[in-house]
Amino acid sequence: xxxxxxxxxxxxxxxxxxxxxxxxxxxxxxxxxxxxxxxxxxxxxxxxxxxxxxxxxxxxxxxxxxxxxxxxxxxxxxxxxxxxxxxxxxxxxxxxxxxxxxxxxxxxxxxxxxxxxxxxxxxxxxxxxxxxxxxxxxxxxxxxxxxxxxxxxxxxxxxxxxxxxxxxxxxxxxxxxxxxxxxxxxxxxxxxxxxxxxxxxxxxxxxxxxxxxxxxxxxxxxxxxxxxxxxxxxxxxxxxxxxxxxxxxxxxxxxxxxxxxxxxxxxxxxxxxxxxxxxxxxxxxxxxxxxxxxxxxxxxxxxxxxxxxxxxxxxxxxxxxxxxxxxxxxxxxxxxxxxxxxxxxxxxxxxxxxxxxxxxxxxxxxxxxxxxxxxxxxxxxxxxxxxxxxxxxxxxxxxxxxxxxxxxxxxxxxxx
Amino acid sequence: xxxxxxxxxxxxxxxxxxxxxxxxxxxxxxxxxxxxxxxxxxxxxxxxxxxxxxxxxxxxxxxxxxxxxxxxxxxxxxxxxxxxxxxxxxxxxxxxxxxxxxxxxxxxxxxxxxxxxxxxxxxxxxxxxxxxxxxxxxxxxxxxxxxxxxxxxxxxxxxxxxxxxxxxxxxxxxxxxxxxxxxxxxxxxxxxxxxxxxxxxxxxxxxxxxxxxxxxxxxxxxxxxxxxxxxxxxxxxxxxxxxxxxxxxxxxxxxxxxxxxxxxxxxxxxxxxxxxxxxxxxxxxxxxxxxxxxxxxxxxxxxxxxxxxxxxxxxxxxxxxxxxxxxxxxxxxxxxxxxxxxxxxxxxxxxxxxxxxxxxxxxxxxxxxxxxxxxxxxxxxxxxxxxxxxxxxxxxxxxxxxxxxxxxxxxxxxxx
Numbered sequence: 001x002x003x004x005x006x007x008x009x010x011x012x013x014x015x016x017x018x019x020x021x022x023x024x025x026x027x028x029x030x031x032x033x034x035x036x037x038x039x040x041x042x043x044x045x046x047x048x049x050x051x052x053x054x055x056x057x058x059x060x061x062x063x064x065x066x067x068x069x070x071x072x073x074x075x076x077x078x079x080x081x082x083x084x085x086x087x088x089x090x091x092x093x094x095x096x097x098x099x100x101x102x103x104x105x106x107x108x109x110x111x112x113x114x115x116x117x118x119x120x121x122x123x124x125x126x127x128x129x130x131x132x133x134x135x136x137x138x139x140x141x142x143x144x145x146x147x148x149x150x151x152x153x154x155x156x157x158x159x160x161x162x163x164x165x166x167x168x169x170x171x172x173x174x175x176x177x178x179x180x181x182x183x184x185x186x187x188x189x190x191x192x193x194x195x196x197x198x199x200x201x202x203x204x205x206x207x208x209x210x211x212x213x214x215x216x217x218x219x220x221x222x223x224x225x226x227x228x229x230x231x232x233x234x235x236x237x238x239x240x241x242x243x244x245x246x247x248x249x250x251x252x253x254x255x256x257x258x259x260x261x262x263x264x265x266x267x268x269x270x271x272x273x274x275x276x277x278x279x280x281x282x283x284x285x286x287x288x289x290x291x292x293x294x295x296x297x298x299x300x301x302x303x304x305x306x307x308x309x310x311x312x313x314x315x316x317x318x319x320x321x322x323x324x325x326x327x328x329x330x331x332x333x334x335x336x337x338x339x340x341x342x343x344x345x346x347x348x349x350x351x352x353x354x355x356x357x358x359x360x361x362x363x364x365x366x367x368x369x370x371x372x373x374x375x376x377x378x379x380x381x382x383x384x385x386x387x388x389x390x391x392x393x394x395x396x397x398x399x400x401x402x403x404x405x406x407x408x409x410x411x412x413x414x415x416x
Numbered sequence: 417x418x419x420x421x422x423x424x425x426x427x428x429x430x431x432x433x434x435x436x437x438x439x440x441x442x443x444x445x446x447x448x449x450x451x452x453x454x455x456x457x458x459x460x461x462x463x464x465x466x467x468x469x470x471x472x473x474x475x476x477x478x479x480x481x482x483x484x485x486x487x488x489x490x491x492x493x494x495x496x497x498x499x500x501x502x503x504x505x506x507x508x509x510x511x512x513x514x515x516x517x518x519x520x521x522x523x524x525x526x527x528x529x530x531x532x533x534x535x536x537x538x539x540x541x542x543x544x545x546x547x548x549x550x551x552x553x554x555x556x557x558x559x560x561x562x563x564x565x566x567x568x569x570x571x572x573x574x575x576x577x578x579x580x581x582x583x584x585x586x587x588x589x590x591x592x593x594x595x596x597x598x599x600x601x602x603x604x605x606x607x608x609x610x611x612x613x614x615x616x617x618x619x620x621x622x623x624x625x626x627x628x629x630x631x632x633x634x635x636x637x638x639x640x641x642x643x644x645x646x647x648x649x650x651x652x653x654x655x656x657x658x659x660x661x662x663x664x665x666x667x668x669x670x671x672x673x674x675x676x677x678x679x680x681x682x683x684x685x686x687x688x689x690x691x692x693x694x695x696x697x698x699x700x701x702x703x704x705x706x707x708x709x710x711x712x713x714x715x716x717x718x719x720x721x722x723x724x725x726x727x728x729x730x731x732x733x734x735x736x737x738x739x740x741x742x743x744x745x746x747x748x749x750x751x752x753x754x755x756x757x758x759x760x761x762x763x764x765x766x767x768x769x770x771x772x773x774x775x776x777x778x779x780x781x782x783x784x785x786x787x788x789x790x791x792x793x794x795x796x797x798x799x800x801x802x803x804x805x806x807x808x809x810x811x812x813x814x815x816x817x818x819x820x821x822x823x824x825x826x827x828x829x830x831x832x
Binding site: 015023032124132136141142143144278283289291293297299302303304307311314315321322 | 626723
């Protein structure tokens with residue numbers, strides 16, 4: 001028998017209780033022992049909850065109960081969650097979490113603490129909701145040198161982009177709809193500005209490359225600057241715009257970037273629509289492997305949490321083995337020094353003059369025409385691949401050309 | 417230090433040796449110990465092999481070496497491979513294999529033997545080549561009741577279909593090309609008749625539903641009856657034809673079937689092209705999750721084998737826990753009693769008469785028109801969903817109608 005305590009009775013926490021109850025028989029068969037929820041800690045009142053006999057507001061009920069084997073942390077954030085996690089680990093219990101913020105911020109310290117105390121700190125649910133990705137990276141692809149990761153890691157922004165592209169909705173309308181459907185928070189900043197994706201990319205990269213990647217070093221752009229016109233240009237390039245999280249191993253450094261990007265319709269991520277997430281892993285032996293599914297939601301995320309609990313139940317006494325070392329030095333290469341390629345849209349006063357200016361600055365380049373010309377005073381072109389800061393300085397220079405009124409948008413193109 | 421012996425120095429066996437050597441550093445880091453190949457057993461001569469110092473023709477070198485911890489079986493087939501596997505397990509060593517034939521045929525007995533001897537019998541590489549699927553099903557989705565599996569599990573046939581659809585090649589030409597590229601065996605029967613897919617579906621289903629599914633009970637059709645004209649009809653239905661492996665849990669029985677089938681272009685499997693494989697798993701908590709990658713090939717398959725070896729290295733002393741019980745009774749429902757839906761193509765003498773005959777037999781149905789009519793004497797229609805044997809008897813009856821010359825083809829339609 002494994003006794004579980006859940007900290008935080010929100011969407012994921014209540015989902016964990018539900019999954020453990022609903023699938024108790026098959027979980028027992030797979031875990032080799034019964035798993036039950038002994039305590040749920042939350043300061044709020046839930047008088048009508050099906051779990052009210054195990055709900056408590058008193059943290060000591062959990063911390064003083066020596067029969068508790070595993071603690072599930074679904075509080076979120078990096079303050080109380082961190083304090084409780086440390087207290088649990090120090091008392092010799094394993095912790096399972098879906099809290100990507102905490103893992104991305106304090107992963108090295110919490111993994112080290114878990115190792116020292118002979119317990120596990122597992123976080124399959126922190127990336128990709130229910131999609132199995134952390135364990136496959138750690139175990140199934142363990143024989144590979146991982147060269148890169150490319151993913152759609154945020155369901156909210158993917159839903160917004162899908163609505164914009166397929167239904168022609170504006171960003172604002174698509175966001176409002178996402179909020180009405182419960183796919184976006186009231187305060188959508190963390191999703192639409194890419195912060196959520198950035199933390200998930202940091203976690204995946206830390207596992208893939210066997211070294212801690214600090215999310216604060218990852219260049220991150222949100223999706224608010226993307227319009228339906230941008231999407232039409234992507235379409236004209238036989239591509240789509242997605243919020244892409246990408247990282248690559250480059251010698252002893254790492255390239256990592258979160259931004260809206262144009263990918264070809266042939267790319268395996270191009271058909272990932274709505275709230276779905278998908279992660280492409282590039283390994284030296286396996287080639288490309290992709291993992292796809294619901295990136296969020298109560299039961300999918302809960303199922304990932306419970307899988308971690310089952311893992312602990314099956315391997316008692318096997319604590320955390322590999323830890324993340326926090327580097328003194330930044331191991332992420334500056335985005336400015338990386339190779340990039342952009343679609344650039346400029347508002348112009350004179351088309352032939354502007355084409356001349358652009359070509360003389362960037363060399364022979366490809367101009368993109370929309371099927372139905374929307375603006376006569378606009379040109380769009382694809383830059384060559386070059387060092388990002390050199391491209392940027394040339395685009396800056398372009399702003400000074402008399403034929404160019406303004407740069408409307410600059411959008412990354414991902415070709416891998 | 418973990419000492420590995422490899423039985424069989426073919427494509428996969430030599431790939432295993434290569435991956436262990438090439439990625440020794442990162443494997444050591446992930447496994448927590450060094451892994452090295454101590455012996456490779458093969459009766460053939462390999463004078464120029466990079467592994468010649470560990471090659472032996474004498475099985476006793478392996479069986480009498482008590483320092484060997486894990487044996488990799490890549491012999492294939494169900495005779496010598498079975499004998500060697502049993503001998504290894506009885507001597508207290510774990511076995512890792514890519515041999516789907518053996519797992520599908522003797523899985524229950526070999527797992528039981530492994531359990532009794534406190535060792536592991538692992539076979540991640542037996543399905544989906546390098547794609548992590550067995551371990552995710554066993555571990556990552558352990559909190560789910562699995563309702564169903566739908567997959568493209570054979571790269572050879574998927575390559576042939578892709579060539580037929582995209583390049584308009586005939587089956588024969590596409591097969592020849594697949595053979596020239598090394599994607600198909602000289603004797604392609606096992607692939608093109610669906611036997612390979614059937615065994616893989618049996619293995620996945622046995623894990624998913626926690627009970628052994630005997631491959632011999634699975635209805636299996638090959639791809640030889642499919643023509644490029646059939647593919648045009650699928651296109652006219654906004655679909656594609658794939659060799660689909662499907663199984664569903666139906667109460668205490670299982671539905672399982674391997675056959676060419678029309679799936680919608682919106683289906684997640686529709687874009688799986690060439691030699692790629694993909695598996696959609698339907699869980700009660702996670703919803704649909706998909707796993708995608710190279711379904712065959714030396715290094716992808718080897719990477720899955722080595723992942724199993726690393727798992728054993730990380731968890732010494734943890735043998736096989738769950739076994740498959742061979743049912744006395746057939747737990748697979750007969751295909752004749754299952755619900756089905758078909759595209760039917762008939763050669764006719766009189767179009768209006770034939771339409772009347774078909775409609776009076778099957779009720780209001782949908783006729784499919786090709787964009788460019790190829791044959792004037794042909795009608796194609798979609799049957800309603802009905803019990804397969806009832807549909808079949810009605811189609812038989814149709815053959816007797818004076819307006820119908822012959823039934824050209826009957827192709828399954830999968831809508832889930």
